[in-house]
Amino acid sequence: MTKPAEKVPVYFMPGMAASPSIFKHIKLPEEQFECCFLEWMVPDKGEPLKDYAKRMLQYVKHDNPVLIGVSFGGILVQEMAKLIPVRKLIVISSVKCRAELPKRMIFAKYTKVHKLLPTGLVNNIELLAKYAFGETVTRRLDLYQEYLSVREKYYLDWAIDNIVNWKQEEPDPDVIHIHGEKDAVFPRMYIKNCTEVKGATHVMIINRFKWFNENLPGIILNE
Numbered sequence: 001m002t003k004p005a006e007k008v009p010v011y012f013m014p015g016m017a018a019s020p021s022i023f024k025h026i027k028l029p030e031e032q033f034e035c036c037f038l039e040w041m042v043p044d045k046g047e048p049l050k051d052y053a054k055r056m057l058q059y060v061k062h063d064n065p066v067l068i069g070v071s072f073g074g075i076l077v078q079e080m081a082k083l084i085p086v087r088k089l090i091v092i093s094s095v096k097c098r099a100e101l102p103k104r105m106i107f108a109k110y111t112k113v114h115k116l117l118p119t120g121l122v123n124n125i126e127l128l129a130k131y132a133f134g135e136t137v138t139r140r141l142d143l144y145q146e147y148l149s150v151r152e153k154y155y156l157d158w159a160i161d162n163i164v165n166w167k168q169e170e171p172d173p174d175v176i177h178i179h180g181e182k183d184a185v186f187p188r189m190y191i192k193n194c195t196e197v198k199g200a201t202h203v204m205i206i207n208r209f210k211w212f213n214e215n216l217p218g219i220i221l222n223e
Helices: 049-059 072-080 103-111 125-133 141-147 153-164 209-221
Strands: 008-013 033-037 066-070 088-092 176-180 195-197
Touching (some): 008 209, 049 072, 066 072, 072 088, 072 153, 088 209
Parallel strands (some): 008 033, 088 176, 176 195
16 A cells, blocks of 8 residues: 655745634645644744744744745745755745845845834734735735734834845855745835746735745746
8 A cells, every 4th residue: 555645735824913813814735734823922022033032942843944935924934944954945925145135135134224114003003014914905804804913012122123124145055946926015126036026015915815826836846
């Protein structure tokens, strides 16, 4: 009797302040993949990103997993992949090094202007959506209420600070980068070596899920 092939473990990390529900329409073939969903923890006071990444690994229960991260989650999975062997490392709507950050974020690093952002207003779902998704939300606020689950001010301050101060100088050549042509948070003009999704924005994991369902299995399995 032939032993069934082991499923490929795929771990999904959502973007800043977002819950795993952003992946609810992502459907990979169950006979091939085991999908696991990571959630943001509130960081310890002054916790470096590399220490946070190490702590997040306690929730990764498989050897040699596929790590997929969206936006700030893409930065986090790159830090996690420095600590364990991975089968594939995929970032979506994210950046691979400091040079891919938009100029306004480089400006924020040197002026500390990001520390003046009104993150205390985290229960204002429209403002939180603007931070997390780069879009002004005027409709379907109930939907964004579901997607944006992390409301602690300290977490948001920490996340924004770690984005603008990310120290990665050179991109990992093994990272697979999928990016929207019309991403407003991390503009495409600064992104090198990516698979571009035409017409897609920063929230393409939500509203272009059909593209991912069609293409992710092949991207993961292609050696």
